[in-house]
Amino acid sequence: MARDFVTNVQRSRWHDGALWFVRHKRDVQASSIPEWEYLRQMASKIKTSAIARSAELLEQFEQNAQRLGAVVHWASDAAEHNQIVYEILHRHDVRRLVKSKSMLTEECHLNGFLEERGIEVVDTDLGERIVQLRGEPPSHIVLPAIHIKKEEVGETFHKHLGTEEGASDPQYLAEAARQHLRNKFLRAEAGLTGVNFAIAETGGIVVCTNEGNADLGTALPPVHIASMGLEKIIPRLEDLSVFTRLLARSATGQPITTYTSHFHGPRDAASELHIIIVDNGRTELRQSETFRPALGCIRCGACMNTCPVFRRSGGHSYGATVPGPIGSVLNPSNDSVRHKSLPYACSLCGSCTDVCPVKIPLHHQLLAWRKEFGKRGLLSIDKTLPMKAASLLFRHPRLYRAAGRIARAAMQTLPRFVFVNRFNLWSRDRELPAPPEESFTQWYARSRKDSGNHAQVNASGYNKNHRN
Amino acid sequence: MIAHSSSRQRILDRLRSIPIEASEVEPIDPSRLVRYDDPVAKFTEILTLIGGAVHEVEHLGQVREILGTLPEFNSARHIASLIPAAVEGNFHCSQVDDPHALATLDWAIVPGEFGVAENGAVWVHPTNLIERTMLFITQHLAVVISRTAMVTQMHDAYQRLRAAGFGSQSGSDFGVFICGPSKTADIEQSLVIGAHGCRTMHVFLTP
Numbered sequence: 006m007a008r009d010f011v012t013n014v015q016r017s018r019w020h021d022g023a024l025w026f027v028r029h030k031r032d033v034q035a036s037s038i039p040e041w042e043y044l045r046q047m048a049s050k051i052k053t054s055a056i057a058r059s060a061e062l063l064e065q066f067e068q069n070a071q072r073l074g075a076v077v078h079w080a081s082d083a084a085e086h087n088q089i090v091y092e093i094l095h096r097h098d099v100r101r102l103v104k105s106k107s108m109l110t111e112e113c114h115l116n117g118f119l120e121e122r123g124i125e126v127v128d129t130d131l132g133e134r135i136v137q138l139r140g141e142p143p144s145h146i147v148l149p150a151i152h153i154k155k156e157e158v159g160e161t162f163h164k165h166l167g168t169e170e171g172a173s174d175p176q177y178l179a180e181a182a183r184q185h186l187r188n189k190f191l192r193a194e195a196g197l198t199g200v201n202f203a204i205a206e207t208g209g210i211v212v213c214t215n216e217g218n219a220d221l222g223t224a225l226p227p228v229h230i231a232s233m234g235l236e237k238i239i240p241r242l243e244d245l246s247v248f249t250r251l252l253a254r255s256a257t258g259q260p261i262t263t264y265t266s267h268f269h270g271p272r273d274a275a276s277e278l279h280i281i282i283v284d285n286g287r288t289e290l291r292q293s294e295t296f297r298p299a300l301g302c303i304r305c306g307a308c309m310n311t312c313p314v315f316r317r318s319g320g321h322s323y324g325a326t327v328p329g330p331i332g333s334v335l336n337p338s339n340d341s342v343r344h345k346s347l348p349y350a351c352s353l354c355g356s357c358t359d360v361c362p363v364k365i366p367l368h369h370q371l372l373a374w375r376k377e378f379g380k381r382g383l384l385s386i387d388k389t390l391p392m393k394a395a396s397l398l399f400r401h402p403r404l405y406r407a408a409g410r411i412a413r414a415a416m417q418t419l420p421r422f423v424f425v426n427r428f429n430l431w432s433r434d435r436e437l438p439a440p441p442e443e444s445f446t447q448w449y450a451r452s453r454k455d456s457g458n459h460a461q462v463n464a465s466g467y468n469k470n471h472r473n
Numbered sequence: 474m475i476a477h478s479s480s481r482q483r484i485l486d487r488l489r490s491i492p493i494e495a496s497e498v499e500p501i502d503p504s505r506l507v508r509y510d511d512p513v514a515k516f517t518e519i520l521t522l523i524g525g526a527v528h529e530v531e532h533l534g535q536v537r538e539i540l541g542t543l544p545e546f547n548s549a550r551h552i553a554s555l556i557p558a559a560v561e562g563n564f565h566c567s568q569v570d571d572p573h574a575l576a577t578l579d580w581a582i583v584p585g586e587f588g589v590a591e592n593g594a595v596w597v598h599p600t601n602l603i604e605r606t607m608l609f610i611t612q613h614l615a616v617v618i619s620r621t622a623m624v625t626q627m628h629d630a631y632q633r634l635r636a637a638g639f640g641s642q643s644g645s646d647f648g649v650f651i652c653g654p655s656k657t658a659d660i661e662q663s664l665v666i667g668a669h670g671c672r673t674m675h676v677f678l679t680p
Contacts, residue, residue, distance in 0.1 A: 023662050038591070040505050050498045057495035060488035074645060079481035131668060132659035148659065155661045175663035183669060190669070191576055207640030217609050217655040217670025224606040225572055235484065242640050246501070246627040249650070250591075260519055260592035261627075261652050264609075264670065270645035273602045284480075288487040297493075 006141070007322035010152065020152060021316040027148070028310040030258020031360065037260075038250070047247050049364040052301030055239055056291060062205040062238045063282060069208025073270030075278040083113035086283045090115060090197070090230055093279050094124055097228055099194040103186075105212070105219035106130040107199030108146050108304060109232045109283060112326045127189045129218040131182050138165045144320030146327055147256045147306035152319050186218070196222035200233035200280075201303070202248060205240050209269040210280065213252060213262040220266055227276040231268070235282050236300040248303060251362035256305040286339045295373045299334045301363040308357035308367055314350050323347060330357035330367045337374055345383050348374035387430070409444050416440040501628050512590035512623045513678065520593030523653040524666050525674045529620065533559040536582070536617060536677050545613055545673065549579035553607055556582055556617055559677075572606035581611035581671075585651075586637075587622035588676070589630050594652040595676060596630065598639070605647050614671040616651070620678040 010016060035041045055062060067077045080086035086109075094102060102124055104110065116126045116137070128137045132149035136142065138161050143149030150158070159173040168181045198219045202211040210231055212219045223229045239248070253259040271278035290296050309315045309329030320328035325336040325344060333347035348371040357367040378384055398405045416424065417440055425432040443451070509515040517527040528539050536559035540546040553575070554562030560582045569575070583604065585595040595616050599605040608614065624630050630650075634640070639648060655670030666672060 026662060039507055043502075043505050047498075047501065050496075054495045054498050057493035060485050063488070064485065072643065079478075079484055081480040081483055085480060129669065130659070131657045135659065148662075150659050151662070153661075155663070158660050175660040176665050178660055179657055179665040179668065183667065186669060187576075191573060204640065209640055209646075215655065216657050216668035218668070220609040220649070221669050224602065224609055235488075240498075242635055243501070243628070243631045246631045250627050257658070259523070259652075261589075261594050261650065263652050263655055265594070265650040265652075267639075267646075267648045269640060269642065269647065272605070272647065273645065276602075282484070284484050284487070288484060291488070292491060 007319065007324070010319040011317070011322060016152075016154075017317050017319070019154075020319055023151060024310045024316045027257060028307070028360075031255055031307055031310065032258075034254035034258045034260060038254075044247055044251055045362055045364050048251055048303075048362055049298075049301065051239060051244050051247060052363050053298065056236065056297060056300050058240070059235060059238060059291070062240055063235060065205040066203055066208055066238055067282075069206065070210075070270075070280055071208070073208050074274075075208070075270055075280050078279060078281045080281055080283045080285070082285050083283075086110075086113045086232065086281055086285070087115050087118040089279075089281055090232070091119060091122060091124075093228065093230055093277075094119070094195055095122075097195065097277075099124065099228065101125045101127070101189070101193050102195050102197060103127050103129050103189055103193040103218075103222040103226070104133075104197045105199065105214060105222050106133055106149075107197065107232055108143075108326060109199060109234050109285075110197065111143065112285065113232075113283070115232075127186070127193070129186050129189065129222055130214070130216060131179060134182060134186065135161060138162075142321070142326065144328065145306060145309055146304050146329075147309075152321065190218075190221045190225055193222065193226045195226050195228035195230065197230045197232065198223060200231050200237050201252070202239050202245060203233055203237045203280075204242055204245070205238055207242055207269060209242075209267055211245060212266050212268065213249075213264065214266075215257075215259070215263040217264055220264055223268070224272065227272075228279070229268070229271065229277070230279045230281065232281045232283060235284055235287050236302075252303055252305055255307040255360065255362040290335070290338045293338070295377075296334060296338060296370055298363075298365050299331065299367075299370060301365055302331050302335075303363060305362055307360040307362065311356045311360050313352065313354065313356070318350070323350075330371065331365070334365075334367060334370045334374065337378075341378065341381065341383060345378055348372075348378070406444065406446070413440045413442075413444075503628070506626060506628060507591065508625055509590050512625055513620050515590040516588050516593055516623060517678075518593075519591070520653060520676060523593055524656065525593065525653040525676060527676050527678065529678045531680060533617070533679065536560060536615070539677070540580075540582075540615065540675070546580060549613070551578050552580040552582070553578055553611070554580075554582040555604065556584055559617060560615075566603045566607065569603060572602055572610070575603070575606050575610045578607065578611045580613045580615065581607040582615045582617070583608065585616040585618040585622075585676070587624055587630070587633060588618055588678075589624055589627060589650070591626040592652060594630075594650040596634070596648060596650055598648040608649065608651065609670045611671055613673045613675075614651070614654075615675040615677065617677045617679060620680065 078089045135150040144152040155173040162168040166185050200210045201213045253262045315329045336344040351371045355368045551564045552562045553564040554560040585597050654666050654674045655668040657668040658664050
């Protein structure tokens with residue numbers, strides 16, 4: 006899927022443009038508030054402090070949530086989370102579950118787990134419903150179907166929802182989805198949501214959506230399950246002011262999401278609210294001083310929209326639930342062998358760090374991962390050998406100059422396939438530049454001589470002096 | 474039914490295994506926050522931009538007059554109103570206890586607590602499940618607030634909520650900031666108004 010995407014130049018450009026449009030909207034919103042940078046600083050401070058105090062805050066949250074009548078569960082990993090969800094549903098004999106967007110349940114692969122046990126799971130966010138019907142994972146955490154064209158949505162809806170063949174008008178397709186999902190909401194026996202923020206001092210949770218799907222999905226059925234990563238905890242009600250101002254502006258360039266819903270306890274005495282606090286690698290990440298700030302992520306997706314690599318390669322090419330710069334930081338901590346290529350898919354341009362609303366130093370962390378892989382001995386020979394060779398060359402100027410001469414001569418005389426072949430991954434989509442006639446040192450010495458400058462610079466002498 | 478306490482302990486132990494110094498976070502400095510000369514004008518500008526409609530009225534009777542000019546109101550079959558002085562309504566919420574009974578609701582007319590100038594959001598605080606469901610299931614939503622109940626930005630909004638005791642109750646509570654009609658841009662970034670919640674949102678500002 007990812008390969009098809011990146012080899013399709015037109016689609017890649019279209020995707021690039023679509024995300025840049027969102028990035029631009031974000032810029033407009035960010036600059037509309039003079040205190041934007043102050044808010045980012047405050048958000049970073051609040052998150053840093055909350056991550057440090059997480060044990061105390063989570064206990065406080067649990068106590069308050071229980072006081073309001075919620076049931077609080079703790080899950081060490083994805084399997085335990087899924088089991089807890091299943092047990093709750095099983096106890097209520099639930100056959101039909103509606104879900105609003107939750108990247109955590111994607112991370113836990115909850116849908117498949119429940120479907121195997123005979124429960125119908127319906128993702129109700131339009132983008133998520135589109136990818137669910139197509140049997141794909143989301144390619145973006147905020148815009149799950151950003152990689153799909155409206156004509157393809159039309160085909161999918163024609164097949165599953167019975168819309169007219171060939172229809173591709175977004176208004177028409179979204180209306181069809183509204184009707185289809187209304188029915189699902191009305192028939193659902195339980196609703197599952199993610200959690201954007203969990204407030205320690207009140208025991209409440211906050212969920213932000215534009216579509217209103219989290220609200221319909223929790224107002225109608227009597228059972229509400231809210232799955233949250235343990236990093237969602239914030240200390241006070243007032244902290245929400247900082248995050249609600251930053252989240253939607255950073256995510257989609259809106260001043261605030263259409264619905265910012267504050268749930269305190271179950272909907273009424275006859276209903277249940279279950280909150281599942283999930284670790285699944287988060288405490289591990291927290292142990293590392295270098296990567297700890299990544300836990301502050303509020304999942305706005307701004308780093309994806311701005312990333313030149315993400316925009317051109319699409320979310321599926323990351324092979325993980327959370328793609329983009331933040332995904333490339335988070336995923337290797339779960340499985341450093343499987344995700345070791347991700348921190349290299351980055352030009353270190355730093356744009357992600359510039360837009361991050363909680364000031365996670367993303368590009369520094371990506372660089373830190375590369376160092377970490379080296380320490381852990383995870384680098385493949387095609388990375389270590391050239392580095393060793395380069396180190397040798399840079400330490401020995403004579404050798405360096407000789408190698409340059411040989412390379413220039415070789416590239417001018419030997420056939421192309423010697424350099425551009427399947428072993429040279431660099432040349433897969435690129436052409437080598439034509440080799441220069443002479444080195445910079447040669448050119449410098451020659452042009453000084455040609456211009457008759459008395460203050461001639463002896464190239465080798467320059468090198469010697471420089472080494473002193 | 475708290476059978477997963479071993480994970481609870483494991484997670485908390487892990488979080489406590491290394492002490493991390495937490496510096497005190499200072500409160501927000503109000504002098505650094507944006508202020509508007511005319512918060513009502515800002516509110517109107519933003520909410521209109523987002524796809525909502527804002528009407529300044531002098532008395533509640535005008536709400537009915539303005540709604541009466543809308544084809545989607547005149548053709549509505551089921552109207553629930555929590556403000557009978559503005560709109561009579563023909564769907565009586567006090568007579569239902571199952572939120573599914575609201576499935577055919579065309580219009581809901583509800584009171585809001587206050588508006589937020591910087592983003593055009595309205596805080597709505599339903600007192601029971603039926604009032605809550607109404608907000609999201611209705612095809613069209615009208616919210617009535619006083620124009621004196623306007624805060625500048627979200628910091629003032631949460632201060633106001635704290636002062637009103639939100640979050641410190643002993644039982645269930647639900648409140649929501651609503652900003653315009655429900656929407657989605659999940660199909661090729663084309664904005665479609667009317668996702669799962671209301672298709673139109675009208676805010677009436679009373680004196």
